[in-house]
Amino acid sequence: MTAGLYGPDSAARAAGTEAAAGAGAGAESAAAGTGTAAGDGGLWFDGRAADQVTPDGTRFTDGHGREVVLRGFNVSGETKLHENRGLPFANTADARASAEALRDLTGGNTVRFLLSWAYAEPEPGRVDEAYLAAVTEQMGAFLDAGLRVYPDFHQDLYSRYLFHEDSWYTGDGAPRWAVEAGGYPREFCGVCVHWGQNITQNEAVMDASRDFWHNRVLETEAGPLGVQDAFLATAEKTMAHLKEHLTEDQFAGIAGFDPYNEPHAGTYEDGEDSRSWERDTLAPFYERFRARMDAAGWQDKPAFLEPNMFWNSNIGFQHEEGGFLDAGRLGPRSVFNTHFYDQRAISGILMPGKARDGQNLGDFEKVRERSAATGVPAVVSEFGHPLNGLTADKAPTVLKAMYQALDSRLPGRDWWRRAAESGPVLSAQQWQWDLYSGRHRELMNGNPDKVLTEGDAWNDEDLSAVERDASGEPVLRQDERLLDRLYPTAVSGRTLAFVYEDRSRDGDRTLTWNRIPDDLPHVAELTGSGRYGLLVWRSDAPDGGAEEAPTELHLPRGFDPERTVVVSDLGTAAGPPPYAADGRTARHPVATAPEAGGTDARRLLLSPPAAGEEGGEPGGRLHFALIAEGTAPAPPELREEARRELAGWAARAGFGG
Template sequence: MAKLRARLFGVLVLLTGLLTVTGVQPATADGLPDSLWFDEPAAATLTADNGHFTDGLGREVVLRGYNVSGETKLAENDGLPFASVADARKSATALRALGGGNSVRFLLSWAAAEPVRGQVDTAYLAAATAQLRAFLDAGIRVFPDFHQDLYSRHLFDPDSWYSGDGAPKWVVDAGDYPDESCGVCLFWGQNITQNEAVKQASYDFWHNANGVQDAFLTTAQKTMAYVQQHLSAAEFAGVVGFDPLNEPYAGTYDSGQTSRTWERDVLWPFYTKFRARMDAAGWQAKPAFVEPNLFWNANLDFQKQEGGLLDAGTLGPRYVFNTHFYDQKAISGVFMWGKARDGQYATDFGTVRDRASAAGTTGVVSEFGHPLSGSVSDKAPTVLKAMYQALDSRLPGSTWWDRPASSGPVLSGTQWQWDLYNGRHQELMNDNPDKVLTSGDAWNDEDLSAVALDGSGQPVLRQDARLLDRVYPSATAGTTVAFTYEDRSRDGSTTLTWNPVPSSLPQVSQLVGGGQYSLLLWRSDGTDAPTEVHLPASFPAAATTVVSDLGTTSAPPAYTRATPVAAAPEPGGTGARRLLLTAPDSGTLHYALITNGASAPSDGLLSAARTELSAWAAAKAG
């Protein structure tokens, strides 16, 4: 019923859009254009429906992309992700074409939005909205985030080892905080629990000391209203929701209070207030991407705290369960020796799936990543591969083929981070002219950006493209049963193959060879729009082979409604491509193997692989 309502809504939006949008394709007898009729505006509209993101055409949607960007934490561009709209456009095009992303978590700065108490800086909001629009124009969905780390840079002395971001100076001036000190801290995050200034300031925010939480909520409402009013209706459809505040933590708990009761009595009431501000700002149809206690899903036992919004009840479509995950064992260099392995994070990400499901909504891992320089950077290729594997499926590769029906929903996620200025910063740390930071991310010695600019000023990936630009089901017309992707990314000179095709499927194994492959199983529900699968740049048309119950091809043709297996550009004109699988029936189990392993495979091999896959799907997932 929920998907039927979504489809009916989508048709209304689509028909309205066809009356107003210029340049549509010629219509068929049913009044809909034949070529890419399912694109804007209906497909852009998302809801958190029945445990999934669902678009206006009733399809399950997976968001994949990056955080844009840690530059917002810095002062050099006045709290904006980019120095100019031109840089934002360059970043968006590269994120789509090189990084394979269809969404971004777009960072905003409270300090820049409200530099003077009660006065919202409309020039900042205008610049931020213009940069945000650059991503919408590239066909990328956006969810903004009011970002904070260690509460505020204004808590830190000019000669401090660390810095923060978030609250304006006037907020810090209104408090009476001790001189900041972390003591013997090896990592900046230890300030959260060891720096008394950070702890007390955080505590004051959650208890609305000096009215600072009220001020933040008012600024957030004005920011959201500004964005809504200064984007067109079609552009605003691509804004999927809002993340109220990054990585919430109590600072200190009240006497007798636990992490769980703090979430219940302090954090959740804040979210309900923020939700009301969203409604007042014209964001009624968009969910709040609410984060639990920062330490809820930590993978170090001494960090882990009870939580996960356990007492918030059923969140439903007005909220999305939004969390982060970093492997603190791997980052520490002490608690994890060696590299990540197949299935390393299956349990951690399975916990996210289970908690979102229990809360009656969908989940998103809006931050994950690993340092790309320093003493533990050698772990990055395997850690990131294992994290993406866990987003794709809750199973390790070693058991996926044996029990695909247990694969679970494909999780949405945005990697930290996508910063064009990596290694090129000119940041005065804590406004100290004697401490000009240029390397890495220019913030607390971090270096996690997946992108940088080369000598000619063009964006280039800093990580293996096979890892980042991935096959994933961006929109599934029905219910996803299982998905896996073997990216064949590299750790140095070693090819990482964690999910080989089993020997029981010799024709499929021959077809895939040493290439990349993905396998999607889904059950149709009568949705007319096609299932969409992102095709990385490593899957050019001539090298893309598809074996599906819908048909086989060694070079998918251009899309028409009569073509069940086809290819088309991704929206936004960046050169990225997608595979389109059309199955307008209902209740049928479908499968599609997508690989770049074979060069011009014979019809006989395609037919034999299809026979093997049909029998396997019926036995294992039917």
């Protein structure tokens, strides 16, 4: 370990010096005891109770009992590269700038934060404290910006050290010592047109993966080590370091841990198939990881468990049975964690043309079904589409179709007619958020003659939603209407239906997939040509107490608070007022406020009257709220007519008693 490897601030913290102890990001928030720095707009219901998330059946809830949706990005594919030694960022300042940009430009509230086993344990049995210190500081920057975080020890194709200097491909994950001790054959993939084919065609990758799952004992300079044992020991030390060095307020924002990215057997043993491998090999590994979480002080944090990576592939020859079909109920401290990439769309052959309304509903319905069957919440921790290459022109429609399917199980053409079937809103993190997109300097597999600078600088991928402009400021690479979305971040009750018409664009064509029906003419007039969303929920507070935290939705940047229109059973507003300081005791039915974390992002707050107050009723009341961008005039009489239409529609929609 050297002071210059990950920066002097990291080395100081690793040594436990007084300077490092006082310099940790989030010290102000720890002193304030609110989870947000003083003066950043935090309200009475913000702080640790709002930040912490807990699986509650098939949904996430916060400390106020509100139903929570986790949306955001993966941070970041930079971790796969050597240029910043397995860190997502070159320094903590870049991490802070990235976190603030993610919050401001997209309204994301959660990130999947990539870690590297190779850099955490560069020598067998020894963790690099400087690496862990740098990880902690960079993670702290996201937590201080009001983002929840769940770490992920990332791997692809097992390890970059399996690949030679002239290889067409590379990997990430396991340390060099684990590969050298394994004695694997020279890697070769044959006729592979995509790097993912190495998983099932490259003997070196397949053998190494099999050894990990069977905990092969390797002869190392530290003596015999089971390769899985070594990984688990490093994971425990990493979690213990984070628990010790994050402040209590920061640690409250840790949503859990993703033990292993995209698991696959490598090769199946005689008589074994993908389902039995999940049951007999993958599940015991997760039990071992859970024990390490508990030993590190993460007893209250869930494990984000990924099934066999091919369980939901939408290409027939790649599909394998799985998705924890034989697992039954996963347990109260678990999350069903999966990925989805539309391989048909990426191929360019199996899906000619652009994505359409309802394109991916079936794919994401499988996720909802597995969530219900396993009895735990679901998260789609990776999804996306290439922004460069042969099928890049499909990206605007493919991403819109995916977000549509995350929001609802219905196509836009049917939503108003069948809204009671809309289903739960899924949590998800898009791949990816790489501040250095297009500005890398990565020596592929250490080869000085193969310096990668473009895209993600990894296996020809280019999926980052962000980049830096000429002045160094983070800017979006995709339509802001697509990425900065209205969505329910915390619902005081149960979400019954949600839809958002983002009116994102495919070139110069505006995509409108959700059309308001003719029998709601005032609603259509009020929304005009602008963006709009509708949330229907049922309060489940036993008495509607005055301490009940409000329902929150993220307001996209284009929704000017002075022009935003809200039509709800709670009331109507054109330009909702700011949430007042006395909101703890005086209800503000419709109001706006900055998002917690001190950024420019804003939120809409909806507060039903408490039982005993004028208009107040016991819990269980049906609520609705239409939120429109405000591109059309919305005088009081039009808002009232729209409210009557929506009330009648909600009464007929069949949401139940």
